[in-house]
Amino acid sequence: MAKVLMKGNEAIAEAAIRAGCLNYFAYPITPQSEVAEYLAWRMPEVGGVFLQGESEVAVSYMIHGAAAAGVRVFTTSSSPGISLMSEAISYMAGAQVPAVLVNIMRGGPGLGGILPSQADYLQATKGIGHGDGRLLVMAPATVQEAVEMVMQAFPLAEKYRNPVMILGDGLIGQMMEPVDFPDNLKTEPSNKDQWATNGMDFRGVDKPNIVRSLYLDPTELNDNNLTLRAKYERMKNEDVRSESYNLDSDYRILIVSYGTMSRVCKTAIDDLKSQGIEVGLMRPQTLFPFPEQAIHSAAQKLHCQKVFSIEMSMGQMVEDVERSIKGCKPVQWYGKCGGEVPTPEEIMDLIQAEPAIK
Amino acid sequence: MAKTFQRPQCLTDRPTHYCPGCTHGVAHRLVAEVIDELGIRGRTVGLAPVGCAVLMYNYVDVDFQEASHGRAPAMATGVKRVRPDLMVFTYQGDGDLASIGMGEIVHAANRGERFTTIFINNAVYGMTGGQMAPTSMPGQRTTTSPFGRKPDEVGMPIRVSELLASLVTPGFITRQSLIKPKHINKAKKAIKQAFEYQMENRCFSFVELISTCPTNWGMTPVEAVQWAEENLLPYYPLGVYKTPEE
Amino acid sequence: MAYRYCIEENMCKGCGLCVSVCPKKVLEISKQINTKGYFPAYQARPDDCITCAICCTMCPDVAITIMETDEAKASQKK
Numbered sequence: 001m002a003k004v005l006m007k008g009n010e011a012i013a014e015a016a017i018r019a020g021c022l023n024y025f026a027y028p029i030t031p032q033s034e035v036a037e038y039l040a041w042r043m044p045e046v047g048g049v050f051l052q053g054e055s056e057v058a059v060s061y062m063i064h065g066a067a068a069a070g071v072r073v074f075t076t077s078s079s080p081g082i083s084l085m086s087e088a089i090s091y092m093a094g095a096q097v098p099a100v101l102v103n104i105m106r107g108g109p110g111l112g113g114i115l116p117s118q119a120d121y122l123q124a125t126k127g128i129g130h131g132d133g134r135l136l137v138m139a140p141a142t143v144q145e146a147v148e149m150v151m152q153a154f155p156l157a158e159k160y161r162n163p164v165m166i167l168g169d170g171l172i173g174q175m176m177e178p179v180d181f182p183d184n185l186k187t188e189p190s191n192k193d194q195w196a197t198n199g200m201d202f203r204g205v206d207k208p209n210i211v212r213s214l215y216l217d218p219t220e221l222n223d224n225n226l227t228l229r230a231k232y233e234r235m236k237n238e239d240v241r242s243e244s245y246n247l248d249s250d251y252r253i254l255i256v257s258y259g260t261m262s263r264v265c266k267t268a269i270d271d272l273k274s275q276g277i278e279v280g281l282m283r284p285q286t287l288f289p290f291p292e293q294a295i296h297s298a299a300q301k302l303h304c305q306k307v308f309s310i311e312m313s314m315g316q317m318v319e320d321v322e323r324s325i326k327g328c329k330p331v332q333w334y335g336k337c338g339g340e341v342p343t344p345e346e347i348m349d350l351i352q353a354e355p356a357i358k
Numbered sequence: 359m360a361k362t363f364q365r366p367q368c369l370t371d372r373p374t375h376y377c378p379g380c381t382h383g384v385a386h387r388l389v390a391e392v393i394d395e396l397g398i399r400g401r402t403v404g405l406a407p408v409g410c411a412v413l414m415y416n417y418v419d420v421d422f423q424e425a426s427h428g429r430a431p432a433m434a435t436g437v438k439r440v441r442p443d444l445m446v447f448t449y450q451g452d453g454d455l456a457s458i459g460m461g462e463i464v465h466a467a468n469r470g471e472r473f474t475t476i477f478i479n480n481a482v483y484g485m486t487g488g489q490m491a492p493t494s495m496p497g498q499r500t501t502t503s504p505f506g507r508k509p510d511e512v513g514m515p516i517r518v519s520e521l522l523a524s525l526v527t528p529g530f531i532t533r534q535s536l537i538k539p540k541h542i543n544k545a546k547k548a549i550k551q552a553f554e555y556q557m558e559n560r561c562f563s564f565v566e567l568i569s570t571c572p573t574n575w576g577m578t579p580v581e582a583v584q585w586a587e588e589n590l591l592p593y594y595p596l597g598v599y600k601t602p603e604e
Numbered sequence: 605m606a607y608r609y610c611i612e613e614n615m616c617k618g619c620g621l622c623v624s625v626c627p628k629k630v631l632e633i634s635k636q637i638n639t640k641g642y643f644p645a646y647q648a649r650p651d652d653c654i655t656c657a658i659c660c661t662m663c664p665d666v667a668i669t670i671m672e673t674d675e676a677k678a679s680q681k682k
Contacts (some may be wrong), residue, residue, distance in 0.1 A: 021537045023440045043435040053432065054465040061462075065436025068423045069403065073440065091426055197421035197437070199444050201400030210415045212406075212424035360607060363670045365659035374665060378642065383664025468614030538626055541662040570620075579619040 003178035008168070009034035011179050012076065013042065013104055015150035018181045021072035021100070022048030025062040027055060027081060030114040031170040032104035035076040058080035060088030061157045067099040068090065068198025068211040072154050074100035078170075079108050079120050082086040086129045089163055093133025093228065094213030098157035098197065101135075102150070102166045104173040107338040109291070110268045115339020116170030118259055119315035124167050125288040131346045134232050135288040136164045136239065139258045143177035145285075151182065156239065158190055160231050165286060169312065171260040171341070235289045242291035245269065250303040251280030252356045254297060254329075256321045257310040258284045261342070267308055268347035277357055280304070292324040299329050305356035310347065366390040368399045368419045375413065379579020380524045381569040382410060385478060386417050388546045389449070392553050393420065402445040403437055405430040409451035410484045412463040428442070428459025430465035434473040444558060446473035453483040456492040456518050462480045463522070467562045468526045475562075477518060480569040481590060488574030492516045495589050500574070515593065523599035528561045531600040535568035535588045548598075561602040568594055606673035609647065611625045615667035616644035622659035622668065628652040631659060 006014070013035045016024065024043055026036045030102045036052060045052035045272050049066075053059035077085065092099055107113030107123045124137045131295045136156060140146035150165050157164040158300040193203045197211055215221035245262075247270055257265045260296055269279045282298050284291050299307050305328050309318035317332035323332055334350055351357060364372065367391035376382045393399050402420040406412055408427035408533035415422035427432045438446045455463050455477050463475065481501055482500055483489040490500040490507060493515045497506040507515075519533040534545035545567055552563035568590050570582035577585060616638065622645050623631045632648040644667075647653060660668045 025436065025439075051439055051469075052436070053435070054461060055430070056431040058435075058462050058465065061426065062420070062436035063441070065405070065423060065425075065433030066440040068433075069437045069441050071440045073436070080507070087426055088429070090423075094436075095424065174586045197403045197423055198441065199401040199403070200422060208415070208419055208421045210424075212422075214412060214424055249469035360655040361657040361660075361670060362607065362655075362672055363657040365666045365669065369666060371632065373615055373640070376664065378617035378644065378664075379621055380664055384662070387666050539658045542661050563623070579621050580624045583624070 002178045004175050005144065007034060008146055008174060009104070009173045010038045011143050011147050013038040013167070015147040016048055016050065016074050017042065017294060018183070019072070019151040019154045020040055021074055021154055023066055023071055024075065025053050025066070025073070026075050027053055027058045027077065027305050029078045029081045031173045032076045032102070033039050034173070034299050035102070050260050051248065052336050056084035060085035061287070064088050066263060067097045068095065068197055070186060070192035070198040070207050072282060074102065075102065076102040078106045080102045080111065080118060082123065085194050088132050089135065090129025090131050091213050092163045093129060094131060094224070095211050096161040097211060098161050099161070099163045100150070100153040100166070101158055102168060103164060104167040105167065108293070113339050114170070116260065116312060116341065117339065118169055118312040118338055119314070120167065121311065121318065124165055124186070125290070126230050127322070132228060134288055136160060136162060136235055137166070139167045139285060139287050140299060141259050141262050141283065143172060143175065143294055144179045146172050147179050147259050150311060156292050157232040160235060161195070162231060167259070169259055205274060224321055237316060239286065240289040240291050241285040242294045243285060244294070244298070245281035245283060245297055246273065246278065247280045247282070249278040249280065251278045252280045252303060252305050253351055253354060254304050254307045254309055255279060255281045256284070256307060256317065257281065258287065258317065261310060262313050264342055264344055265347055267344040268351070271344060272348055272351060277351065290324065292318045295321060295324040296326060297329070299325050300345060304329060306354060307331045307349070309333050310342065312341065366394045368393050370417055370418055370419050370516060374417055375412060377573045379570065379572045380410070380504050381480070381580060382478065384536045384542055385567055385569070386414065388542070388549050389476060390418050390445070391546065392550045394419070395550065396463055396553055396557065398445045401443065402447070403447070404455050405434050405448040407448070407450040408452050409449070411449055411451065411478070412485070414449055428454050428457065429462055430454070430464040431459065431471070431475065433594060435466055435469070435471050436471045436604065438594040439472060442472065442559070446552065447476060447553070448473065449476045451478045451484060452480065452491045452493040453503060456516050463518070463527070467522045467529055468525050468527050469557040470529065470562050472556055472559055472562065475564045476549065477564065477566040478569050479518070479566055479594065480571040481515070482571050482574045484576050495593065517562070517594060519599045522564055528602040528604070529600050530555045530561055530599045532564070533566040533568065535591065535596055537568060537570060537583045555602065568596070606669070609653060609655060610669050610672045610675055611645055611647070611648070612667045612669070613638050613644045614640060615665050616642060616643050618642040619664065621662045621664070625662045627658060627659050628654060628658065636662055
């Protein structure tokens with residue numbers, strides 16, 4: 001299939017349709033409004049549902065309602081809008097409803113800025129909503145990867161009956177790159193008749209399905225949470241993903257970086273390599289589950305002296321990196337925020353200043 | 359004159375957790391009867407509120423989703439837009455619909471979403487123990503208005519039916535009451551009409567039901583009916599405020 | 605046609621609404637507690653009952669049913 005040059009937001013929109021998701025509810029917010037603008041004409045073309053809701057709060061519940069009725073549905077938003085969706089995401093996690101959410105991160109906290117950031121890492125992986133619900137979080141580094149992750153997100157959400165988030169940033173959303181849309185993704189058979197409110201007549205049964213997260217009996221609530229926990233453990237065993245870069249060298253420094261930030265790091269690594277300095281990169285592709293073991297193994301190598309967590313935030317992923325490293329090597333955060341993207345030169349200077357390199 | 363009377367098919371025989379004399383039980387029965395009479399149980403989805411009726415799915419035996427506080431109209435929008443063949447209704451109290459959920463109900467009504475809302479107006483927050491609601495009356499003592507609601511501090515009660523009827527988008531908006539048998543019979547007709555509009559895919563339909571809350575009003579059920587008649591009905595007149603034909 | 609009037613004692617919460625709406629003053633609140641701890645309503649003057657079903661309409665617990673006698677026999681297994 002020929003590649004098409006597409007803006008990230010539009011590619012994400014198209015990817016959902018190619019994944020068989022014909023339902024989209026959203027609210028405008030920079031830097032992802034182009035998703036809604038694209039789907040406003042594209043969804044009717046494919047006979048799908050498009051609705052701009054009145055707020056992210058309302059939209060998050062439209063997603064919940066539609067998903068609980070057993071159809072593929074997704075939404076896109078950006079940091080402040082995602083905060084507004086927290087409650088609904090908690091409800092979806094508690095009620096085990098599959099849905100796909102895309103966060104095109106912008107600067108924060110508060111109204112922040114409209115330029116890219118990676119400052120919603122902790123929100124997505126640790127604190128998206130009250131209670132013991134978690135999101136499966138994927139982080140693309142290119143528009144092509146964003147397309148693939150969006151298409152994989154739907155069957156993953158259905159496999160786990162859990163919301164799945166694609167954590168992109170404004171760079172992914174706004175830049176144009178060549179993409180092609182894979183058409184051979186495997187999908188799990190849908191089990192929706194077991195739980196969805198899609199009408200007893202359509203299921204051919206007499207027993208209603210109730211989608212709920214209220215368990216007033218403490219034992220039942222604990223059991224529900226144990227069920228959720230077991231799912232998250234299964235995610236860790238079956239669906240954790242990461243990319244290794246230059247890890248077959250004698251790297252003195254290991255960088256952990258994700259998303260578009262990792263591409264800047266790769267450029268720096270390539271330039272340093274040409275100067276005879278070896279640096280390795282571990283790029284998490286799933287942020288939850290976090291590739292703890294892969295990072296630990298990479299850091300444990302004798303030649304590795306130090307680990308950097310380089311992110312467009314004030315130090316969020318670094319906590320998971322420290323946890324993964326388990327103290328076997330020193331860990332340091334480097335980052336910039338609010339739309340300032342570290343340059344390859346900055347990364348190179350950072351590395352070259354290290355005693356381990358000298 | 360003699361009549362027979364039975365529990366509707368899709369009302370379970372589970373004893374309800376509602377207080378003695380609470381008109382939720384009446385409202386549930388009317389909704390269940392309408393679902394039976396229209397033969398739509400197998401394709402109906404209810405959205406239960408956060409409020410005393412949070413466990414409505416234990417009583418009305420259809421597919422149900424639990425909504426968060428105030429957001430049932432948004433969830434119903436999601437369900438109905440992706441599965442327009444399903445009959446979708448929300449059932450909400452005055453805290454749920456007229457306070458936190460005001461945005462969602464206004465926008466759903468304004469978009470003309472093709473679902474039905476049953477709005478239980480009993481001028482108080484029931485489940486959480488009797489706090490003031492946007493629909494509480496001036497001078498009404500509640501746990502958060504212990505000296506009586508003061509309009510010059512917190513404004514006058516909101517008349518939701520009139521508010522929604524002021525939207526230009528066509529809809530069926532009516533206020534009925536559950537406080538006495540004659541009213542209940544009219545309320546049933548209104549609920550059925552509301553669901554019929556949905557079956558025709560005609561418009562958004564909304565039935566406000568003046569109800570009692572004996573426990574949080576601090577009265578017996580019979581006293582509560584009296585209080586509702588004297589204090590709620592004059593401020594919240596019964597009637598049809600909008601039909602799609604207008 | 606004969607009718608069977610029944611108040612399901614253990615569904616009744618003794619709210620008294622049926623007593624207040626009965627046009628023939630048939631109903632009263634029992635002095636005998638039910639299994640839920642409520643004092644249920646009962647027909648104190650059943651002969652005055654005209655099976656208008658106004659009590660049924662009012663009852664929030666749908667505790668009152670009126671059936672035609674043949675049907676009543678058929679569903680007595682309840």
